[in-house]
Amino acid sequence: MSLADSRPRPCTTPTRGRPRSEAVEQAIIEGVMQLLEEGVSLAELSIERIARTAGVGKATIYRRWSGKEELFVDVMRAAEPEDPELPGTSMRDDLVVLLEALRRRGLVSRSSAILHNVHAQMKSSPKIWAAYHASVITPRRNLGLEVLRRGQRNGELRADVDLELVNDMFVGPMLTRSVLRPDADLPEGLAEQIVDAVLEGLRPVSSPDL
Structure with missing residues (x-):
């Protein structure tokens, strides 16, 4: 499954103000995956490094996630197949x-x-x-x-x-x-x-x- 086909599902509640952009969120999540694929450990990940890789500002990330822990959870969810729709027949x-x-x-x-x-x-x-x-x-x-x-x-x-x-x-x-x-x-x-x-x-x- 390619990350291009994944849809990020952030855990945080949208804040008032600037509307959220799925394209920006996708770029951030793909930035995290790129760093992980390059061998950067979870301990070495920082919001500053993620922002630089994704081509966004740190504030852009913090408007969507409170920290790298919540962001990391969404990265894991985006990399998995989507939850199935149950038929409900039995x-x-x-x-x-x-x-x-x-x-x-x-x-x-x-x-x-x-x-x-x-x-x-x-x-x-x-x-x-x-x-x-x-x-x-x-x-x-x-x-x-x-x-x-x-x-x-x-x-x-x-x-x-x-x-x-x-x-x-x-x-x-x-x-x-x-x-x-x-x-x-x-x-x-x-x-x-x-x-x-x-x-x-x-x-x-x-x-x-x-």
């Missing part, structure tokens, strides 16, 4: 779409050495990792939980299961394949395989005829 269909998105993210991360290194650097910074977790990971997890809640209400999922645990049961195998086992295959159809295998033991059981 719990199974929605789960397959969510896991397929995780599979594709795994493929993107594997094909980009810079993203792999940046993820590692990000985890070494508690502040940036917390911001990434709050703005990226938590919303995705909440989306999965909502799909499961809807499945329970619709009778597609047993009512006695712990949804937090069930969510981990669906997501865990894909994360293991894509993150913990980078040498493992991520073939097409893996999302369907995982969802169907887990659902086999979680669907409501019909009462036997007396």
Whole structure:
């Protein structure tokens, strides 16, 4: 996925005054990626250096982000595939779409050495990792939980299961394949395989005829 196709999604709320420019935001995000690709570590990144690379003033950056931590989170989001649109036809269909998105993210991360290194650097910074977790990971997890809640209400999922645990049961195998086992295959159809295998033991059981 090229950064030219990515759309930055800043975390901060727009301030009053000068209107925001997507072109300027894109230039700033691409400037950060350029520095990272040149081997500049996260610790060495500075707003001044980013501004110089992007061809903008420091004030332009600060009008959009409070600091490099928030900017860095948006850089990571822009480098990933966009969140999927759920079909809403059934719990199974929605789960397959969510896991397929995780599979594709795994493929993107594997094909980009810079993203792999940046993820590692990000985890070494508690502040940036917390911001990434709050703005990226938590919303995705909440989306999965909502799909499961809807499945329970619709009778597609047993009512006695712990949804937090069930969510981990669906997501865990894909994360293991894509993150913990980078040498493992991520073939097409893996999302369907995982969802169907887990659902086999979680669907409501019909009462036997007396």
